[in-house]
Amino acid sequence: MSTLVASAVVATAMLSNCSWNHPGRNPYRGTVSEAVSRYIDIPAPVRTRLIAKIESGQADDTAAIMRDTIAGKYDYSPQITDMHFGQRTVCGAVTRDEWAATRREMGKVYCVDNHCLIVPKICGNISRVHRVAGEGGGGGIGGGAAPATVAVPRAAAPGWVRAASPDEVAAADSMAEMATTPMTQLSGFASPFGTASYAPDLTSRNPSTDTGLAQPGPAPSPVPEPATFGMLGAGLAVVYGVIRRRARREAAQGA
Structure with missing residues (x-):
């Protein structure tokens, strides 16, 4: 060619x-x-x-x-x-x-x-x-x-x-x-954030202003990691143990 x-x-x-x-x-x-x-x-x-x-x-x-x-x-x-x-x-x-x-x-x-x-x-x-x-x-x-x-x-x-x-x-x-055709969303993918259009130079990945992602507002809360749930459970167990020991001690003194 x-x-x-x-x-x-x-x-x-x-x-x-x-x-x-x-x-x-x-x-x-x-x-x-x-x-x-x-x-x-x-x-x-x-x-x-x-x-x-x-x-x-x-x-x-x-x-x-x-x-x-x-x-x-x-x-x-x-x-x-x-x-x-x-x-x-x-x-x-x-x-x-x-x-x-x-x-x-x-x-x-x-x-x-x-x-x-x-x-x-x-x-x-x-x-x-x-x-x-x-x-x-x-x-x-x-x-x-x-x-x-x-x-x-x-x-x-x-x-x-x-x-x-x-x-x-x-x-x-x-x-x-x-080379000049804008990227389009894959037809089989349903984004929870709506459809985002991208720059035709294929280098920018910033959503355009017509999408929900580009609108100002509070940042979404981060999703907790598994380790975070583990630490929370351990802390609750310690608090529960302290409460039970205090209850037993008060019961013994009243007797």
Whole structure:
């Protein structure tokens, strides 16, 4: 499986290479804001504008994603990077080398200050794409001059890291989601103190304020140890013996 680095801060699974040979298998389920905010090399003001454009549907281009090219009103590098899968998984690069040469998947392109994001219609996997020419260079989706073709690395190319399969991507996403899932009480255990919820970082075990344990009040009395009961019984026996001896002595004096 490709190298996985789970961030403890944002709980995001980062994979170096993933397969996108089966579009739609792992659609992105997070929000636009969450996805764009992960592109930390893009200036924050640019990210804010990109989020607004995507959420309002103000696309700069509609492009056809093919096996070897991305064609639209502009020319684009054929490589798609930083693609989002599932709830919180990001793949540095994706391969589509098993696509048929005639296959096309449409996507909306949003650009701000030379930073472009592409959102395929089939899956909504927010990704990054690089524009390489000005308007009109691509000749449009349906015809005209063909966009410049840039060789896409194949699985057999030197230095190519094996792409994670869709199942591996799904597993990585599940691991990242588990890292942020709050602990829940075991269903078979009925606590006399009610249900307590715990911090999602799995390090704090302090009950939250919605439980009886967190409310101020007198501390419960400690449960006596067995030795305590033994000492109490011995003390009572001594007192009882003293009382009996005193009673006998007083009876003897009265006689």
